[in-house]
Amino acid sequence: MEIINLKPTEIKKDFWWVGAIDWDLRDFHGYETEKGSTYNAYLVKGNNKVALFDTVKAEHTDTLISNIKQIIEPDRIDYIISNHSEMDHTGALPEILKIVKPEKLLCSRKGAETLQLHFHRDDWPLEIVDKETVLDLGGKTVQFVASPMLHWPESMVSYIPEDAVLISNDIFGQHYASSERFDDEVDQGELHRQAAKYYANIFLPVSSGMGKFLDKLENQKLKLDFLAVDHGLIWRKDIDGIIEKYRFWSSQKTVPKAVIVYDTMWGSTAKMARAIADGLIGNGVSIMVFDLHHNHRSDIITEALDARAIILGSSVLNKNILPKMADFVTYMKGLSPANKIGAAFASYGWNDVATKQLNEIMEGLKFEIVDSGVAAKYVPSEDDLNKCRELGKNIRKAILA
Ligand code: FEO
Numbered sequence: 001m002e003i004i005n006l007k008p009t010e011i012k013k014d015f016w017w018v019g020a021i022d023w024d025l026r027d028f029h030g031y032e033t034e035k036g037s038t039y040n041a042y043l044v045k046g047n048n049k050v051a052l053f054d055t056v057k058a059e060h061t062d063t064l065i066s067n068i069k070q071i072i073e074p075d076r077i078d079y080i081i082s083n084h085s086e087m088d089h090t091g092a093l094p095e096i097l098k099i100v101k102p103e104k105l106l107c108s109r110k111g112a113e114t115l116q117l118h119f120h121r122d123d124w125p126l127e128i129v130d131k132e133t134v135l136d137l138g139g140k141t142v143q144f145v146a147s148p149m150l151h152w153p154e155s156m157v158s159y160i161p162e163d164a165v166l167i168s169n170d171i172f173g174q175h176y177a178s179s180e181r182f183d184d185e186v187d188q189g190e191l192h193r194q195a196a197k198y199y200a201n202i203f204l205p206v207s208s209g210m211g212k213f214l215d216k217l218e219n220q221k222l223k224l225d226f227l228a229v230d231h232g233l234i235w236r237k238d239i240d241g242i243i244e245k246y247r248f249w250s251s252q253k254t255v256p257k258a259v260i261v262y263d264t265m266w267g268s269t270a271k272m273a274r275a276i277a278d279g280l281i282g283n284g285v286s287i288m289v290f291d292l293h294h295n296h297r298s299d300i301i302t303e304a305l306d307a308r309a310i311i312l313g314s315s316v317l318n319k320n321i322l323p324k325m326a327d328f329v330t331y332m333k334g335l336s337p338a339n340k341i342g343a344a345f346a347s348y349g350w351n352d353v354a355t356k357q358l359n360e361i362m363e364g365l366k367f368e369i370v371d372s373g374v375a376a377k378y379v380p381s382e383d384d385l386n387k388c389r390e391l392g393k394n395i396r397k398a399i400l401a
Helices: 058-069 093-100 109-119 188-219 239-251 268-280 297-304 323-335 354-364 382-400
Strands: 009-012 015-017 020-022 037-039 042-045 050-053 079-081 104-107 126-128 134-136 141-146 156-160 165-169 226-229 255-263 286-291 307-317 341-348 374-377
Touching (some): 079 093, 109 126, 188 297, 226 239, 255 323, 297 307, 307 323, 323 354, 354 374
Antiparallel strands (some): 015 042, 156 165
16 A cells, blocks of 8 residues: 555654554444544654554555654564554554564453464464553553453553553544544544544443443543544543543433434335424424434434434335344444433334334333334324324423433
8 A cells, every 4th residue: 555654753752653544444344434544553662672552454554664664673673562453453463573573462361362363373472461561661661451342352551651641542542534643633523523433333332341441540540641542633632521521421321312213215204203303302302313315324323322312213115124224223233322212113004013123122222112103104194293293292201301
């Protein structure tokens, strides 16, 4: 891949960002990444030893090597630390190991297993680290904090106390390609939207573990000047703000908001969605309405993150919900949002199977179902639409209860 030669960025003295920017990424296993992404790697020089934290996606290997070479010859690196085995951070490892020939490749116990299962190499100089390990670089030390299932079993983060930098792996990241490197250098609305999108699409299913990890960080009273994330902008200004947001998101608390999601065949389910929205709106409840023909699952989940209610509607096709709704609910089931109110609506020709299927899915996610929902035969009558408005009012009452 052609190298876009952005210079490495020195975060603290002898602490460099040497990653790669992926301007073109638009899909990250089903998550639409409209702003691209970055794969952040960090080079840290101590008085005696040099360490590289994480690598980049395989096709950006040349950029990583080029960035390292602007600071130091790659074979001067003594240690490579792998905080997370997913291939956006380890794709470059085989090539980097060949060039660097490090003394040690450090990772968690699970990380050793996961790297082996990815790369099937028994000649790599793997060494397992844990919370007791202190890696001395000379004037800088590295500590390791396990972050299991955030979001893979082997995940860990690295902390350099002398620089007050936490290399936080995917945690606090955003898929956000930018020529800027720090949180205070970009549009704040976009930054926080991308951070919320990242949380909703990556960390939502492991929220309880995230809460425990945040407690652990707080208990360790780490001084934090930088949260050096593995994707997107490095936090240096709004560290408290992003930790506070992670606290809120991981608690799965909600705001008075309803997200109405539907797919429609001939416009009948769309009419019902609008009637439910009419009944729902007001009294401080905010609503968002998403037609699955025009909205991506990952954007809808981002809006659902703090919503109290998720309302699902679909026409019936061949004894099933429509394919785009099936896609959405499959994605939502994987992310398993908690603490939600739900309701279903459908238009059908001969059998209403859609409200039943949608209610079953929401019950499986332990949604509080407001009522059995509204189904209209073919095109909704005024009476059907009034039932939808009534359902909207009942959802609002449940949200405000
Ligand atoms: Fe950025 Fe879980 O990889």
